[in-house]
Structures are given as structure tokens and as C-alpha cells.
Amino acid sequence: MKKIIILLLLCLALTNCEKDDICSEDTSTTARLYIAFYNNNNQDSRKNVFNFRAQGVGNDNPLDDYNVIRTNEVLLPLKTTENQTQFKLHNDYEIDDNGTPDDETDDFITGNEDIITISYAVKEVYVSRACGYKTVFENVTIAIEDDGDKWIDFIQTTTDNDPITNETEAHFNLYH
Template identity: 30%
Template structure:
């Protein structure tokens, strides 16, 4: 009888451990950000810092939280809208505020158009969005600080390198 109870207990332990599932932890489940590098218009292979850069999304009341506000940068990472085929940003060079708290920097608007492609990563991560057929359009005005836009990668599925070069 003791042997049967011991064998039963061992089988019960084996079955209970076999029924356990692994903890699903999402490690690689983030939608990639759009990576933009800023380059010198006179030497298109050399990066160039934008002073006091501020980035804000169009139709949003706040600056983009993936970019340090009013900082000196030569590379930024920005989120694209998942539920829309385009995202527009205001990029402000030499951003400051006057005494009335109005923006006094040089503002340029750039719009990115793309196709959203949902990819299933895992049960823990669910779906992420990748972007295909990226293109960008600069809105011209009387005083553009952005002199040109070049799409380097039309597919956004990682953040390893810059997808877009902006020349100034």
C-alpha cells in the first residue's frame, strides 16, 4: 500500500509540474520608433546638432515624450501613429519662449506617410506595428531651417539605424 501511495504521490507531482505554463514575459514587444538623424547640408555625411530642438506632434497639446525638450541633438526617435496612415510633427530649432510664453523658435512641419503592418510577436507581447512604404514631406515656408529630407529606409521594423536624414 505504501508503494502505491508513493508512486501516486510521485505521479501527482510530475503531472502538476507538467501542467504548469512558462511565465510569458515580453522582452522584444515594442513598436519601433521612427529614427531621424540630422545632417549638415554642406557635407551630407556629417551629423549636425540642432540647437534647442523641440518636437511636437500636430494636433497634440504636448511635446513628444521620446525627445528631451529643448535639447541639442543630432538624432531623435519619435513614435508614429498606429491608427493613422500619416503623422505630422513640428520641429522647432532654437526653441525659446518669450515673456508671454509664446514659442519664438524657427518651426518647420514635416509629415510622414506610411502603411501600418501588424506583426504578432508572442502571447505575452501580443501585436506590434511595423511601418512600410515610408515617405516624408516638408511643408515649405518663408524661413525653413530644414533644407532637405531623405528617406534612408522605407521599412521601419527596428531602431538600429536612422530611417530618415534631415539636412539643415
């Protein structure tokens, strides 16, 4: 008898789901910042960055998809609880073992690191009961720290400062 009651309750629970109770994979969620890399000498041409590494400032680990790769674009996750996020973007990243491959204590990083600061306003937008809220980033600007040895020449917006709601087209172009 208990099995029948449990089975009936399970069937009742499953049939009471509404369309809004399941968040579809196609539903737009919080978008990452999309930056495309271009050749500064030929500004219509995409240009790869070799041995590229992206890492959040204050974070010891690189972003999952951007650890010593060749790429001509990057999708950066922005902090949703703050109005600013910083990243270290490395060009020609490499770890030099200092001639002692078994001793990691004397290893050092080579290549060129630029730090970018992304500033923005955060707006929470209700999506649905199943999906909850997503964050939209407004008034986004990017500044490059000048350490005297920048590999990034400049960064230019492509969206006329429209809010960042999706990651299908580049929001900024980075020229190097």
C-alpha cells in the same frame, strides 16, 4: 487548511508558466521613426540642432525626450491607428516672456518651426502570446511644409523604403 490550498494553487500557477507567457525586454516591439540630423554643407557630417523641440501636431505637449535640447537625432513615435503622423520640429526654440515674467498670457514662441508629415502603411505582425502584436510601418515618406522660412533643407531615406521594424539605425537623414 485554506492556507495550504492557496499555497498549492499559487505554486501550481507559477510552475505552469511557459516561456511564451513572459514578454522579454529584448523582444522587438513597435519601432519609432529614427531621423539623424546632418550638415547640409558637409553631408557626411552629423550636425546638432540647438534648442530643439519636437511636438505632435494637435498636441500641446512636446515629446518627453525632445523638449528644448541639443541633439543630432530624434526618435518619433508614429500613430498605429492612422496612415499619417505630423510633427512640429523647432530649431532655436525659446519662449519670450515679452518683458513680463509673471504674466504668461503675453508669452510667445521664437525660433523656427517646420512641420513634417510622415505618411505610411500600417501592418500588424504577431510577435507571441505574451507580447501580442507589433506594428510595422511600410512605404514611409516624409514631406516638409514650406512656410517660406524652412530650417530643414531636405530629408532623405536611408533604407530604400524598407519597412520600419527596428530603431537601431537611422531610417531618414535630415539635412539643415
